[in-house]
Amino acid sequence: MTLGTGRAVSMTDEEFRLIRDLICDYCGIYFTESFKFLIERRLQPRLPVFGFVGFRDYYRLIKYGRDRELEFDEIVERVTTNETYFFREAYQLNALMDEVLPLVKEGGRSGRRLRIWSAGCSTGEEPYSVAMMLEDASAARGLAFDIFGNDISRKVLRTARAGVYTQASFRATSKEMLARHFVADGRTYRLADRIRNQVSFGHLNLVDGSALALLAPVDVILCRNVMIYFDPASRQRLIETFHRKLRPGGFLLLGHAESLINESTAFELWPLKNDMVYRKPEGSAPGPTP
Numbered sequence: 001m002t003l004g005t006g007r008a009v010s011m012t013d014e015e016f017r018l019i020r021d022l023i024c025d026y027c028g029i030y031f032t033e034s035f036k037f038l039i040e041r042r043l044q045p046r047l048p049v050f051g052f053v054g055f056r057d058y059y060r061l062i063k064y065g066r067d068r069e070l071e072f073d074e075i076v077e078r079v080t081t082n083e084t085y086f087f088r089e090a091y092q093l094n095a096l097m098d099e100v101l102p103l104v105k106e107g108g109r110s111g112r113r114l115r116i117w118s119a120g121c122s123t124g125e126e127p128y129s130v131a132m133m134l135e136d137a138s139a140a141r142g143l144a145f146d147i148f149g150n151d152i153s154r155k156v157l158r159t160a161r162a163g164v165y166t167q168a169s170f171r172a173t174s175k176e177m178l179a180r181h182f183v184a185d186g187r188t189y190r191l192a193d194r195i196r197n198q199v200s201f202g203h204l205n206l207v208d209g210s211a212l213a214l215l216a217p218v219d220v221i222l223c224r225n226v227m228i229y230f231d232p233a234s235r236q237r238l239i240e241t242f243h244r245k246l247r248p249g250g251f252l253l254l255g256h257a258e259s260l261i262n263e264s265t266a267f268e269l270w271p272l273k274n275d276m277v278y279r280k281p282e283g284s285a286p287g288p289t290p
């Protein structure tokens with residue numbers, strides 16, 4: 001948007017801080033000052049939608065406006081990083097199949113479905129990778145699973161539910177897995193219904209405590225490459241929530257660049273052959289049932 005002079009409306013440092021803090025309160029994602037121009041560029045197109053000539057009015061809208069929730073849906077689509085691909089950090093997914101699953105299985109009551117949650121699943125490649133790998137995992141034989149993914153972005157969830165992907169999603173996928181689980185359709189690949197039907201998706205804001213309260217206890221949480229974007233307080237709250245949501249003996253898997261080293265946490269560090277994961281100790285009180 002321009003002021004009629006050909007110049008784009010710029011965001012003052014103060015407007016940036018006010019808007020940045022509201023975004024952080026809403027979804028936990030924190031932008032340092034170096035992201036000011038990115039936020040300015042991504043949000044500039046919203047000003048003419050409301051007839052605003054500056055970011056101060058936009059700030060008032062998302063702070064006090066009746067439809068602020070709707071506008072945050074827009075902001076989320078503009079500021080989240082949704083990068084993902086099938087079999088990302090495969091060494092960890094292999095460890096989930098070979099080392100974590102046998103432990104969770106042992107701890108679970110016989111006959112019940114094991115629940116695996118991809119928190120911040122983006123376009124679905126992560127939970128679908130788990131579903132594909134479970135087909136081959138010997139520890140999974142005879143077990144039933146509920147696999148589900150959540151994200152705050154409604155756009156990525158539409159792609160996840162459709163199960164249709166382009167080449168960029170397959171940078172770590174073997175030809176064998178591609179041929180077995182996908183059907184090529186021009187420049188896209190459609191995931192087999194057999195796998196697609198095993199995963200369910202839902203819209204969820206990971207900092208929304210009341211929405212999280214409705215979630216039943218889970219055995220494994222994958223929250224990879226999500227909390228790296230959060231401020232320390234939101235990260236700490238989410239880790240506590242994950243601890244409550246896990247069954248005793250359940251596991252939390254983070255991205256390779258993430259750790260709980262600087263967090264005060266009731267998780268125990270659990271060394272695997274090629275990775276470190278976090279476990280809710282067996283003796284912990286179970287989380288509240290929904």
Ligand SMILES: C[S@@+](CC[C@H](N)C(=O)[O-])C[C@H]1O[C@@H](n2cnc3c(N)ncnc32)[C@H](O)[C@@H]1O
Pocket residue numbers: 026027028029080081082083084085088119120121122123126150151152153156204205206207223224225226255
């Ligand atoms: C970089 S992707 C990671 C996807 C996948 N976990 C992976 O590792 O490939 C991060 C995802 O977290 C989601 N996200 C960020 N903040 C969130 C929040 N407060 N609640 C739910 N999802 C969130 C983003 O929309 C994005 O799709």
